[in-house]
Amino acid sequence: RKEVEQDPGPFNVPEGATVAFNCTYSNSASQSFFWYRQDCRKEPKLLMSVYSSGNEDGRFTAQLNRASQYISLLIRDSKLSDSATYLCVVNGGGFKTIFGAGTRLFVKA
Amino acid sequence: DVKVTQSSRYLVKRTGEKVFLECVQDMDHENMFWYRQDPGLGLRLIYFSYDVKMKEKGDIPEGYSVSREKKERFSLILESASTNQTSMYLCASSPQVNWSYTFGSGTRLTVV
Numbered sequence: 001r002k003e004v005e006q007d008p009g010p011f012n013v014p015e016g017a018t019v020a021f022n023c024t025y026s027n028s029a030s031q032s033f034f035w036y037r038q039d040c041r042k043e044p045k046l047l048m049s050v051y052s053s054g055n056e057d058g059r060f061t062a063q064l065n066r067a068s069q070y071i072s073l074l075i076r077d078s079k080l081s082d083s084a085t086y087l088c089v090v091n092g093g094g095f096k097t098i099f100g101a102g103t104r105l106f107v108k109a
Numbered sequence: 110d111v112k113v114t115q116s117s118r119y120l121v122k123r124t125g126e127k128v129f130l131e132c133v134q135d136m137d138h139e140n141m142f143w144y145r146q147d148p149g150l151g152l153r154l155i156y157f158s159y160d161v162k163m164k165e166k167g168d169i170p171e172g173y174s175v176s177r178e179k180k181e182r183f184s185l186i187l188e189s190a191s192t193n194q195t196s197m198y199l200c201a202s203s204p205q206v207n208w209s210y211t212f213g214s215g216t217r218l219t220v221v
Binding site: 032034036042043044045046049087089091095097099100101102 | 140144149150151152154157159165199207208209210211212213214215
């Protein structure tokens, strides 16, 4: 079992749709959680950290479920510019940071 | 604007050449990392450093070495390039207080 698993997609959604991605992790001692966004042929960029209480940044909402060991990202009112690969990132303490392989999203007009 | 700068965007090298990839950050971060990214495999950690002159192997260090003589600079060295080292190489840095990474724009290396 991979330490961090994501559905690779692709997710194809129309503009304005709501889309959700899940990510599971295997290390129950994991401490920090993030979502990164990576555009085609570009570097990953931090989208948002994920907190136990859940957090929201505009159209993006991130949630953490420690009991079930998964994190989620919800995108509301999808824009064409949201098309990208979304990476789930889990830090298990110290230097043990694991990147998921990513979920591809295509938003179409 | 904080930055991680990688010296080359694209490189083409011949098999057996020694290759140097340079990375500089201006955020005074303690931690620096080298990853390679390949389709379907995601990001894989090659080496990391948590202080000047300190280095630790990541998950795939074979065929690579690193150097960190100054806090802001972390170099990746391919001792003898091989075709299976053709990849996108990404440098990143992070502060000690949290683990949010800032990445450089990447070097796409082709070994022929």
